[in-house]
Amino acid sequence: MEFWTSLASLMGVFAFFQSILHAVFPLELRFAAVKIFHRVFCCFSTYCYFDITEMDGVNTNELYHAVQLYLSRSASIAASRLSLSRGLNSSAFTFGLTNNDRLVDTFRGAIATWEHAVTQRQSQSFSWRPLPEEKRSFTLRIKKKDKAIILPAYLDHIMETANELRRRNQDRLLYTNSRGGSMESRGFPWESVPFKHPSTFETLAMDPSRKELIMADLTDFAEGKTFYEKRGRAWKRGYLLYGPPGTGKSSMIAAMANYLGYDIYDLELTEVHTNSELRKLLMKTTSKSIIVIEDIDCSLNLTNRISKKASPSADASSDLRPVGGSEDGGAGAKTITLSGLLNFTDGLWSCCGSERIFVFTTNHIEKLDPALVRSGRMDMHIHMSHCSFPALKILMTNYLGFDDREFDDKTETSDLMRELADVIDDAEMTPADVSEVLIKNRRREKEAAAGELLDVLKERVEKRKKKKPTGEEMEEEEQEKRALESTSSESDQMMDSCDGKEDKGEGEQV
Numbered sequence: 079m080e081f082w083t084s085l086a087s088l089m090g091v092f093a094f095f096q097s098i099l100h101a102v103f104p105l106e107l108r109f110a111a112v113k114i115f116h117r118v119f120c121c122f123s124t125y126c127y128f129d130i131t132e133m134d135g136v137n138t139n140e141l142y143h144a145v146q147l148y149l150s151r152s153a154s155i156a157a158s159r160l161s162l163s164r165g166l167n168s169s170a171f172t173f174g175l176t177n178n179d180r181l182v183d184t185f186r187g188a189i190a191t192w193e194h195a196v197t198q199r200q201s202q203s204f205s206w207r208p209l210p211e212e213k214r215s216f217t218l219r220i221k222k223k224d225k226a227i228i229l230p231a232y233l234d235h236i237m238e239t240a241n242e243l244r245r246r247n248q249d250r251l252l253y254t255n256s257r258g259g260s261m262e263s264r265g266f267p268w269e270s271v272p273f274k275h276p277s278t279f280e281t282l283a284m285d286p287s288r289k290e291l292i293m294a295d296l297t298d299f300a301e302g303k304t305f306y307e308k309r310g311r312a313w314k315r316g317y318l319l320y321g322p323p324g325t326g327k328s329s330m331i332a333a334m335a336n337y338l339g340y341d342i343y344d345l346e347l348t349e350v351h352t353n354s355e356l357r358k359l360l361m362k363t364t365s366k367s368i369i370v371i372e373d374i375d376c377s378l379n380l381t382n383r384i385s386k387k388a389s390p391s392a393d394a395s396s397d398l399r400p401v402g403g404s405e406d407g408g409a410g411a412k413t414i415t416l417s418g419l420l421n422f423t424d425g426l427w428s429c430c431g432s433e434r435i436f437v438f439t440t441n442h443i444e445k446l447d448p449a450l451v452r453s454g455r456m457d458m459h460i461h462m463s464h465c466s467f468p469a470l471k472i473l474m475t476n477y478l479g480f481d482d483r484e485f486d487d488k489t490e491t492s493d494l495m496r497e498l499a500d501v502i503d504d505a506e507m508t509p510a511d512v513s514e515v516l517i518k519n520r521r522r523e524k525e526a527a528a529g530e531l532l533d534v535l536k537e538r539v540e541k542r543k544k545k546k547p548t549g550e551e552m553e554e555e556e557q558e559k560r561a562l563e564s565t566s567s568e569s570d571q572m573m574d575s576c577d578g579k580e581d582k583g584e585g586e587q588v
C-alpha cells in the first residue's frame with residue numbers, strides 16, 4: 079500500500095516538473111534542444127543510420143521492397159517471429175521481419191544491422207493516390223568506418239540479389255499490348271498472364287548440333303554482362319527465325335524463354351499506331367526479357383509501301399527516317415515506320431534497360447526489307463526447316479518413347495529407321511504435321527505407330543511427285559532459294575572477315 083502511495087506521489091512530482099518545463103520553455107526551444115542532443119549523439123556515436131521508407135513521397139520505394147526480399151533469405155533462420163507473404167504471380171512464400179525485429183547481415187567483413195519499423199500514419203495528407211495506413215521502413219545501421227567500404231556496393235548487391243530472387247520465385251509472364259500503346263490506370267501499356275509454355279530445347283525437333291549452337295549463343299549472351307560493357311555495346315541480341323508455318327518458330331521462342339528464365343513481350347505491331355507509342359512500349363519492358371514480333375513481314379508490309387510512295391527513289395537505307403519527315407504528321411501520321419522499328423531494336427532507345435533479346439519471325443524472309451535483316455541488326459538468322467531425320471528422331475523419342483539405341487543400325491527397328499531416313503527429306507513435312515501423326519498413333523505399339531508415319535511420308539512423296547509446280551510457284555521457289563543463298567553468303571563473308579567473338583554472331587546463319 080505504502081509502495082503505491084509513494085509511486086503516485088513520484089509521478090505527481092514528475093508531472094509537475096514536466097508542466098513547468100512545458101510552460102517555461104516554448105515548443106521551438108524544446109525541438110532545438112532535441113536537435114542539439116541528436117547532433118551531439120551522432121558526433122560521438124560510432125554508427126551511422128540509413129532510413130529506407132516504403133513510400134518515397136507518393137511513389138513506392140523500390141529499394142524498400144528489394145531490402146525486404148533480400149532479408150527474407152536469412153530472416154527465416156535468424157528471427158523468431160516473422161511475417162509471411164506470397165506475391166502476385168509468385169509461386170514462393172516470402173518471410174519478412176515484423177515490427178521492431180532486427181537482423182544482422184555481413185558484407186565484405188562489415189556488420190550491417192537491419193531493423194524494421196511499422197508505425198501508424200498520423201494524418202492522411204492530401205494525395206491523388208491513397209497512401210497505406212501504416213508507415214513502414216527499414217533502418218540500416220553500420221559503423222561509420224565501414225561506410226566508405228560497403229556503400230554503395232552493398233546496396234547494389236541487395237538490388238541484384240533481390241532481382242534474382244524475384245525472378246526465381248515469380249512465375250514468368252507473357253505480356254501483350256492488346257490495347258496498342260495506350261496506358262492503363264497505373265501507366266503500364268502491357269497486359270500480362272503467367273507464361274506456362276512447356277516447350278524446351280529438349281522437346282524441340284531440330285538438328286542437335288544447331289540446337290547446341292543456339293543454346294551456347296544464348297548462354298554466352300546471358301553471361302556476357304562484362305563482355306558487352308567493356309566493348310561499349312548495348313546488352314541485347316537479335317534473332318530472326320524464318321521458315322514455313324509449323325516448323326517450330328513459336329516453339330523455339332518458348333524454349334528460349336524457358337531456357338533463360340526470361341519473360342516474353344509479344345508485341346502486336348498492328349495494334350501500335352505511332353513510333354512514339356512503339357517507344358513507350360519499349361521503355362516499359364523489363365530487362366531479362368524476350369521481345370517478340372511474330373510474322374514481321376505481315377506487320378510491316380503496308381508501312382513499307384507508304385514509305386516507298388513518300389520517297390520513290392528511297393533505297394533501304396534512306397528508309398531509315400520517319401515518313402514525311404515527321405512521325406506524327408504528314409503521310410506517316412498514325413502509322414509506324416520501318417525507321418521507327420529499327421530505332422526500336424537498334425537505336426538509342428533500345429538501350430533503356432538491358433539484357434534483352436529481340437526475336438522476329440517470318441514465313442517469307444525474302445519479303446523483308448534488307449535494312450531489317452542486314453547483319454548486325456539481327457545477330458543470328460535461324461532457319462526452321464521441314465522435318466529432317468535428326469529432328470524426326472527427337473519427335474519419335476518424345477511422342478512414342480523410342481530411345482537412342484533403337485535408331486542404331488544393328489537393332490530390329492533398323493530397316494524401319496532406314497526407310498524413314500530415306501523418305502523424310504523428300505516428303506517435306508513440317509514437324510507440326512509429323513507431330514500430328516504421332517499424337518494420333520501414340521496409343522499404339524511404337525513400331526506400328528512409326529510404320530504408320532512411314533506410310534504417310536511415302537504418300538506425301540508420291541503426291542509431291544505427281545503435283546507439278548506451276549510457273550508461278552517455281553518462280554516463287556526460285557526467289558526463296560535466292561534469298562536464302564544471299565543471306566547465307568552474306569553471313570559467310572562476314573564470318574570469314576572476322577574471327578573475334580564480338581563479331582562472331584552478327585547475322586550468323588544457323
Ligand SMILES: Nc1ncnc2c1ncn2[C@@H]1O[C@H](COP(=O)(O)OP(=O)(O)OP(=O)(O)O)[C@@H](O)[C@H]1O
Nearest residue numbers: 281282283322323324325326327328329509510513
Ligand atoms: N521443331 C519443332 N519441334 C517440336 N514441335 C514442333 C516443332 N515445330 C512444330 N512443332 C509442333 O507444331 C505446333 C506448331 O508449331 P509452332 O507454332 O512452333 O510453329 P510456327 O513455325 O511458329 O508456325 P507459324 O509460322 O504458323 O507461326 C507446336 O504446337 C508444336 O507442338
Ligand SMILES: [Mg+2]
Nearest residue numbers: 327328329372
Ligand atoms: Mg508461330
